[in-house]
Amino acid sequence: MNRNILFAPLAFFLILVVVFGTQLARNADGDDPTKLESVLIGKTVPEFRLEDLAEPGKLYDQSIFVGEPLLLNVWATWCPTCYAEHQYLNELSQRGVKIIGLNYKDDRNKAVQWLTELGNPYLISLFDGDGMLGLDLGVYGAPETYLIDANGVIRYRHVGDVNPTNWEETLQPMYQQFLQEAK
């Protein structure tokens, strides 16, 4: 056998070191791995055709995002943080905030049951069972929430749960601004 193959583990390890080193340098520059940039910020929501969560066969496309500012919330029943944020989403929807849910890589029956039991804060629930739209959006992991303006343009990406603190400090001011823009 070729002797060079014995160097393969070393080479692989050195590549890892470069990756780690780069990330450490970025962290030192203030890059926080929990803050993720979406390449899609400033662009319209990618094209998609997805079924309704509860009614298979009923299809939606990207046009649902045009008309008024919306939140797009990516969630799944396998995600404990989604559970934590769910009651707050219910509260927001009661206050009149329009939220579209994207059920991401999930079991359809479990998801429907979850909404029945915990309340449904979503105007429309999209079912993304194989994660195609999630992939286009660059979802890192549930939950994530995107702020989308009235023209269907993604304006902000929030990773992690939506809670009273970050809603009042960050998300709400932007949402209000988009509401103003839409008028």
Next chain:
Amino acid sequence: MIAEIGHFALIISLGFAVLLSVLPLYGASQNNPTLMNFARPLSWGMFLLLGLSFCILLWAFYTNDFTLTYVATNSNSLLPWYYRLTAVWGAHEGSLLLWVLIQAAWTVAVATFSRGMPQESVARVLAVMGMITVGFLLFIIMTSNPFLRTLPFFPIDGRDLNPLLQDPGLIIHPPMLYMGYVGFSVAFSFAIASLMTGRLDTAWARWSRPWTTAAWLFLTLGISLGSWWAYYELGWGGWWFWDPVENASFMPWLAGTALMHSLAVTEKRGTFKAWTVLLAISAFSLSLLGTFLVRSGILVSVHAFASDPARGMFILGFLVFVIGGSLLLFALKSASVRVRGNFELFSRENALLANNILLVAALVVVLVGTLLPLVHKQLGLGSVSIGAPFFNMLFTWLMVPFAFLLGIGPLIRWKRDNLSSLMKPMLISGVASLALAGVAVILLAEWFTGLAFLGWVMALWIVFMHGFELYQRATHRHSFAVGVKKLQRSHWAMMLAHVGLAVTVIGIAMVQNYSIERDVRLAPGEHFQIQGYDFYFKGLRDKDGPNYDGYVADFEITLDGNYVNTLHAEKRFYSTAKSMMTEAAIDRGVTRDLYIALGERLDDGDAWAVRIYYKPFVRWIWLGSLFMAFGALVAISDKRYRFRKNKSDSTAAKEA
């Protein structure tokens, strides 16, 4: 003053470690017995000083010495004394001190139990372990010193230990895990020492085996304790989350499992040497990598330590030295130790090779799943998501061939075997597992699920094939009753560990497919039903602890009118740390757990959000890992390793 002694002891032990990594190695290369003889006393010196330093830190926590920054940030005078002591390893600095103490303990263990080994090998092995200790001690002293003072303005009271960590499970979870991680440094040191001399003989494999098994034993216990702790303490009711930190502990486990099996081939057949050495290096390297991932803040995780780029850079440099150095040594030296094995396609060698390939494939899945989001983002491809579904799907499909091989592996003979001789038992076991798995699923579950059925088939296949193997082995020369008593301990160890895996597989198959999780709104006096169990919310009472205010909700559970148990779910508010904790109440059972966690009080007064879970067979997951750990214990106690000393003494005498 006492704290300064602790700090000073750390520095002196660093001196011992430096001497340990230089003198015996130089002695071995010069063939100088005096220098080589320094290895054992230097190991002891290093260990005792670290022990002193650790005890002083314990004392500082016990006496609430808030002039130490580390104590002030991680303890509180209201904390009960036992949690004050375990708070020592509740955060970065102290847990690192525990790590290096355990490292020194393993070094001393090797120094003590290696009397039968040639002096030169002992000297080299201990020197390599000394080098690893030097790295960690430098790391502690330079970036993470637990003995730093807050003087002159020390706080009156401390900031309290993270409430999540105030739990008996956490008293033993980190030490167990570290015992496992660090334990792999023994096999690593043996491998490096052998690579240095280029002498990789079967004796090397025989010496490494009990140490590897011991480390694997601790790691198995550590991981299952962590899983158990997450299950009852985090209030999520899950047992594994594929969190980067969990993955970091799972990767060395997979590598260690592969190593145990390939060491068996190297010892018995003298082949797979280069591969075994690579696995020995990998198992410890992955432990170090895990530490790096957890402590450097480059990955997003629920239980990462507070991150600091300087610390990250230091560990990365250390990784380059240890892992890079050993892989370079491997690349340069291992070509000379490769042997052409003499075995045919259908042989135990190949079965174990296939086992190794599957374990390494699983390892690669975990590694990729953990690191891909990072790499992907750096390449400017945007962020990518890898969640539990990715791991679950790949592990399900890897498990099928793995379970199949696990069933037939022990029956295949070394060197060459005939597939046809195994056809009959395979057919019978196959049909029996398919049939019984169907019966099990129909009897134990409300509805039929393909994956649960698959799980039962795999588990029963493993059990039946091992039963047949036991029968065949026992009746080889004697009647069954006589033969079964003559089986070696290592054989029973294998049985236990393999059946343990089957038990765990049953647990996973059942809990993943038939768990029922309900989030309900309940007020005192109301009922709720799950799976025939009636949960009656009796009432709420106050219960305050030493450092928290709490509520207890009492639930009475009945099954068809018969009383089962009363559960007390708690909600605690820790005043100093200002955090809310849920203490789930669990009714444990062999075939099911009933799990109640108290959520938030709902706006309109009386009612609470209550989570009620029905978890079938969840205990089996941990029961199986206990079987595996017990198997490892039995393997270590096998006579072969105890007689090792006499045997090598006699060979040494012959050589002399």
